[in-house]
Amino acid sequence: MDWYINNPNWWGDVTGALLPHPRMLMMPGGLESHFEGSEEEKPASFGSSNTRMVVPSSKNTSSQQKHPFMFLIYGRTGWIGGLLGKLCEKQGIPYEYGKGRLEDRSSLLANLQNVKPTHVINAAGVTGRPNVDWCESHKTETIRTNVAGTLTMADVCREHGILMINYATGCIFEYNATHPEGSGIGFKEEASPISLALSIPKLKLWVCMPISSDLSNPRNFITKISRYNKVVNIPNSMTILDELLPISIEMAKRNLKGIWNFTNPGVQAKLVVAPRSNNEIDASKLKTEFPELLSIKESLMKYVFEPNKKT
Numbered sequence: 179m180d181w182y183i184n185n186p187n188w189w190g191d192v193t194g195a196l197l198p199h200p201r202m203l204m205m206p207g208g209l210e211s212h213f214e215g216s217e218e219e220k221p222a223s224f225g226s227s228n229t230r231m232v233v234p235s236s237k238n239t240s241s242q243q244k245h246p247f248m249f250l251i252y253g254r255t256g257w258i259g260g261l262l263g264k265l266c267e268k269q270g271i272p273y274e275y276g277k278g279r280l281e282d283r284s285s286l287l288a289n290l291q292n293v294k295p296t297h298v299i300n301a302a303g304v305t306g307r308p309n310v311d312w313c314e315s316h317k318t319e320t321i322r323t324n325v326a327g328t329l330t331m332a333d334v335c336r337e338h339g340i341l342m343i344n345y346a347t348g349c350i351f352e353y354n355a356t357h358p359e360g361s362g363i364g365f366k367e368e369a370s371p372i373s374l375a376l377s378i379p380k381l382k383l384w385v386c387m388p389i390s391s392d393l394s395n396p397r398n399f400i401t402k403i404s405r406y407n408k409v410v411n412i413p414n415s416m417t418i419l420d421e422l423l424p425i426s427i428e429m430a431k432r433n434l435k436g437i438w439n440f441t442n443p444g445v446q447a448k449l450v451v452a453p454r455s456n457n458e459i460d461a462s463k464l465k466t467e468f469p470e471l472l473s474i475k476e477s478l479m480k481y482v483f484e485p486n487k488k489t
């Protein structure tokens with residue numbers, strides 16, 4: 179046993195023996211050709227040499243060999259991250275929760291090299307407690323994690339040719355002259371001001387006012403507004419997690435990239451006072467990719483109200 183541990187390179191590259199479709203190795207570019215995109219998107223390789231040993235990682239080893247996907251999910255203790263883990267379990271997708279911290283590059287590198295994911299699903303971020311106002315008064319901590327940390331993770335994924343799926347807030351627009359309130363003209367993905375983030379290939383999902391069927395969860399938008407003293411009647415885009423999180427997993431499987439407005443089509447009125455929290459974003463790109471996507475009203479009925487109906 180000691181000898182095998184001390185001579186890990188003795189057998190050379192045996193990756194092909196463990197692949198369900200070893201033909202991939204014989205194709206030009208080998209495994210690397212499996213990654214889509216430009217040269218700089220391709221993996222630098224996990225190892226320091228071209229001899230890649232398959233080192234058993236902490237768990238799920240047998241399912242990794244059989245399954246084409248291995249998701250590394252950041253946000254284990256969070257609302258969206260917790261739901262994503264449950265979805266992977268339900269769908270039989272091998273996954274692990276991230277162990278690094280977003281702003282600590284070396285911890286992310288070590289985590290990726292250990293788990294060897296096909297995708298990094300990033301639902302981690304500082305969201306503020308008791309509410310998002312905390313982020314306004316703690317700008318340094320917020321920028322360190324949500325801006326520097328997210329970009330660090332995106333860069334580490336880029337280096338390894340791994341697609342990162344990032345859940346971010348879509349509350350970045352305000353109604354204006356070209357997008358007047360109530361006009362039905364929503365902000366399209368191209369209106370996004372985040373050009374720096376666009377230069378790193380990844381899948382960025384703009385989430386708005388997330389709602390789930392779990393009405394006991396204080397993060398649930400319906401639960402939140404039911405506790406506000408003051409609400410306003412302004413149309414807003416929203417994300418029904420029960421319908422959209424499975425779609426985001428499908429987007430990962432399809433290796434989709436770029437910025438996507440990640441809401442149900444249409445708007446729902448009444449909500450928060452801060453102007454940038456109230457806006458309509460255009461979900462037509464998502465609807466074109468997933469024609470079965472329900473409108474906000476239909477989705478609320480199907481995924482939130484019906485399951486919670488008292489019989």
Ligand SMILES: NC(=O)c1ccc[n+]([C@@H]2O[C@H](COP(=O)([O-])OP(=O)(O)OC[C@H]3O[C@@H](n4cnc5c(N)ncnc54)[C@H](OP(=O)(O)O)[C@@H]3O)[C@@H](O)[C@H]2O)c1
Pocket residue numbers: 252253254255256257258259278279280281301302303304305306323327345346347348385386387388397
């Ligand atoms: N909930 C919303 O209203 C909403 C709306 C739009 C978009 N989003 C976005 O969706 C993402 C997930 O939201 P959520 O509601 O699930 O958030 P959440 O419940 O507050 O969970 C955040 C998660 O991020 C982790 N985290 C925080 N700082 C980290 C760091 N520096 N390194 C690694 N992990 C870190 C937390 O882990 P620890 O506990 O270990 O710190 C936690 O697991 C966030 O980026 C948020 O901006 C949320």
